[in-house]
Amino acid sequence: MVRGGMLRGNFRKDITSLVPFLMVISLLAGCGPAATPPPQFHTFILITQDPNASPTPTPFQPSALESTAVPTFTQAVQIFPTITSTAPPPPTVTIPPPTPLPPVSNPDPSPSTSTRTNYILYADLDFEAHTLAVDETIRYYNNTGIALSDVVLSVQPNRYAGTFGLNSISQDTIPLTSFSLNGQRLTINLAQPLQPKAATTFILNFTLNLPAKRSDGLLGYDFNQINLVDWYPFIVPYRLGWVLHDPMPFGEHLVYDSSDIEVNLKTDPAVIVAASAPAEGNGEWTRYRLYGARTFAISASDEFLMSDSAVGSVEIHSYYFDGYKAAGEGILHGAVQAVALYDVKFAPYPYESLSVVQADINDGQEYDGLVFISTDFYGQYGGGAKNNLMTIGVHEIAHQWWFGLVGSDQAMEPWLDEAMSAYSERIFYEFNYPRFGNWWWQYRVDYFGPQGYVDTPIYDGGTFRAYTNAVYLNGAHFLEDLRLRMGEEDFYRFLKDYASRFARGHASGEDFFAVVRANTDADISDLIARYFSGSY
Numbered sequence: 001m002v003r004g005g006m007l008r009g010n011f012r013k014d015i016t017s018l019v020p021f022l023m024v025i026s027l028l029a030g031c032g033p034a035a036t037p038p039p040q041f042h043t044f045i046l047i048t049q050d051p052n053a054s055p056t057p058t059p060f061q062p063s064a065l066e067s068t069a070v071p072t073f074t075q076a077v078q079i080f081p082t083i084t085s086t087a088p089p090p091p092t093v094t095i096p097p098p099t100p101l102p103p104v105s106n107p108d109p110s111p112s113t114s115t116r117t118n119y120i121l122y123a124d125l126d127f128e129a130h131t132l133a134v135d136e137t138i139r140y141y142n143n144t145g146i147a148l149s150d151v152v153l154s155v156q157p158n159r160y161a162g163t164f165g166l167n168s169i170s171q172d173t174i175p176l177t178s179f180s181l182n183g184q185r186l187t188i189n190l191a192q193p194l195q196p197k198a199a200t201t202f203i204l205n206f207t208l209n210l211p212a213k214r215s216d217g218l219l220g221y222d223f224n225q226i227n228l229v230d231w232y233p234f235i236v237p238y239r240l241g242w243v244l245h246d247p248m249p250f251g252e253h254l255v256y257d258s259s260d261i262e263v264n265l266k267t268d269p270a271v272i273v274a275a276s277a278p279a280e281g282n283g284e285w286t287r288y289r290l291y292g293a294r295t296f297a298i299s300a301s302d303e304f305l306m307s308d309s310a311v312g313s314v315e316i317h318s319y320y321f322d323g324y325k326a327a328g329e330g331i332l333h334g335a336v337q338a339v340a341l342y343d344v345k346f347a348p349y350p351y352e353s354l355s356v357v358q359a360d361i362n363d364g365q366e367y368d369g370l371v372f373i374s375t376d377f378y379g380q381y382g383g384g385a386k387n388n389l390m391t392i393g394v395h396e397i398a399h400q401w402w403f404g405l406v407g408s409d410q411a412m413e414p415w416l417d418e419a420m421s422a423y424s425e426r427i428f429y430e431f432n433y434p435r436f437g438n439w440w441w442q443y444r445v446d447y448f449g450p451q452g453y454v455d456t457p458i459y460d461g462g463t464f465r466a467y468t469n470a471v472y473l474n475g476a477h478f479l480e481d482l483r484l485r486m487g488e489e490d491f492y493r494f495l496k497d498y499a500s501r502f503a504r505g506h507a508s509g510e511d512f513f514a515v516v517r518a519n520t521d522a523d524i525s526d527l528i529a530r531y532f533s534g535s536y
């Protein structure tokens with residue numbers, strides 16, 4: 001996040017002149033579909049769903065991460081106790097209590113007082129063998145308001161055959177026997193109901209035999225890169241039931257609560273690691289701490305080149321490969337511009353760093369503090385801002401606010417993050433490259449003749465093109481019309497109000513329009529009728 005950064009106070013005046021000095025390089029990736037070449041229909045391959053999937057035998061035995069070496073935690077059900085280790089620390093694996101979050105300008109309780117789910121992971125990555133051995137400690141606070149008889153975790157690696165191996169799982173030091181792992185869903189049946197406001201601790205030891213990365217995904221390895229995304233089991237949100245939607249070949253299906261995440265990583269010293277948070281030394285481990293976030297992504301390569309910049313106290317990193325330096329530095333420039341702008345227009349940047357990472361994927365993909373962008377866009381890059389590298393990169397960076405900071409149901413209401421991120425591209429060009437405004441509308445939006453209801457779920461979109469036309473592109477038109485109706489001052493006040501009210505939380509379509517109406521007296525009922533299938 002930008003905390004009193006050098007660009008904040010005099011942003012409008014200084015951004016243009018400062019950017020050249022700030023930039024080095026960076027990459028943007030995202031879930032934003034590219035504008036050119038026109039209609040690109042990727043061959044989507046559904047991830048194999050194995051209904052009989054079960055904990056697989058340990059494919060290898062981690063040397064330093066034996067399950068018995070996991071520290072235990074104090075007695076189970078307490079009222080928001082501080083995590084304290086009661087067992088003597090093992091010789092190689094220690095799980096210290098989280099240290100306080102540095103002061104931020106964004107309202108955000110520090111981990112010591114937070115009741116967000118707390119994840120502490122010790123992950124040993126064998127880069128050459130494509131394996132990961134992990135000890136994971138989850139401190140879960142029951143904020144649902146009801147007594148829980150079970151807890152559901154998302155286990156995305158288990159969607160890949162032969163990838164996920166669960167070696168042990170315990171609750172408050174007691175080995176668990178009543179659980180089931182079926183595809184992406186791990187259900188833990190609690191021996192005792194977890195009462196409202198009570199907390200409990202789960203400890204998992206698991207291994208990943210990473211899959212070969214597919215063209216339509218990110219998790220796994222290719223010839224020079226390993227990506228870890230949605231790689232550890234996490235407790236899904238509870239909204240009158242556990243929220244874990246079915247995957248789709250396009251569109252994101254996961255919903256995440258904001259959580260506090262500490263990752264301790266060990267790997268080959270020759271490997272360069274891009275991660276969602278800044279690196280710190282922690283003995284033989286490298287520690288990363290990310291608070292108030294939904295995901296923690298890692299990309300590792302022994303061939304990364306890197307350029308860095310900053311916006312105030314926010315570190316901006318660009319990771320790219322040999323031959324793509326101009327593109328890597330071009331997108332770093334764009335990342336600095338985007339973070340500086342959105343920091344002022346939306347909310348302070350939510351994290352301490354942003355890494356933009358080149359990867360062999362379609363388009364781009366966002367995670368908290370880290371975005372991936374397709375190598376195709378690096379290859380196409382010829383300088384300047386009128387290109388996919390910049391539009392998609394900026395789109396993914398906008399997700400740091402519309403996904404990371406303000407959460408929503410990506411499957412059922414994908415417009416809340418996608419239309420907002422698409423329209424954030426428009427805002428980016430408006431402020432940084434005002435002469436390219438018409439180009440952006442034509443290149444990114446109107447070329448495709450967008451139509452369809454903005455509130456289309458990922459399951460109802462039909463084709464990828466139809467889905468993105470409705471949700472992203474018609475969504476951008478809706479937001480433009482909303483802005484014209486509200487007026488500049490009210491619209492931008494609304495954006496800040498919305499980001500502030502739902503920071504680290506979840507927003508629904510109803511929430512969105514409630515905040516709109518709190519910021520305007522204008523009648524928007526005709527816009528809702530024109531663009532939405534639902535009534536708000």
Ligand SMILES: [Zn+2]
Nearest residue numbers: 031032418421
């Ligand atoms: Zn997106």
